[in-house]
Amino acid sequence: MADRITWYDILGVAPGASAETVERAYQARAKQLRDYLIADVPAEVADAAARGKKAVDAAWLILGNRPQREQYDEQIGITRQAAGLAKPEPSASRPRADLMDGAADAVYRAGYALDSGILEGLGVLVGLLAAIPVPGHRPDRKPVTVPDVRGLFYRACTDALTMAGFRVSTVRLTENPAPVEGLVVGQSPAPGQTVPGFSALTVWVWHPPRGR
Helix, strand or coil, rough: CCCCCCHHHHCCCCCCCHHHHHHHHHHHHHHHHHHHHHCCCCCCHHHHHHHHHHHHHHHHHHHHHHHHHHHHHHHHCCCHHHHHHEECCCCCCCCCCCHHHHHHHHHHHHCCCHHHHHHHHHHHHHHHHCCCCCCCCCCCEEEEECCCCCEEEEEHHHHHHCCCEEEEEEECCCCCECCCCEEEEEEEECCEEEEEECCEEEEEEECCCCCC
């Protein structure tokens, strides 16, 4: 799982997490994005929260349904054996750019339409991850397109950008934040720009204020 961002990352759980753990993670994410917590926030925060809620709901639609989860695990290269989880050896016939394609298809088959902006942003990220150089090779600075990471929680965002070859810096927006993982609500350079590989990308992270 080290070379791809998955619906597990969206919820912040490991692939081997129990159904109860996945449900608790979803509820925690959903609670953090409730309307009353984002009342009177700037427009960019509200927009990112709306995107985040769609992504979290889509992740739960896949991972909260056992048959859908098992099918998704197969699509991303996880097999379940008697002793638990196992990951097959890498295969040259399995491109890394397939990380979200199967998940998106499963979401649509289940009758849930993701916001086009979420899918487009993740699609750009798929293209970036497919071009990651092999570890140990000298990195190049070929132009890459900046993905849209607004609406991702902080850990999934930084994992994605790091794997895609960006250097990440963070600006925290909330002075007295609640002790929860922050939501990425802004970024620079802007999504869609073309920059040299391994460029710096700054993300603005919002937390609900403590006590709300």
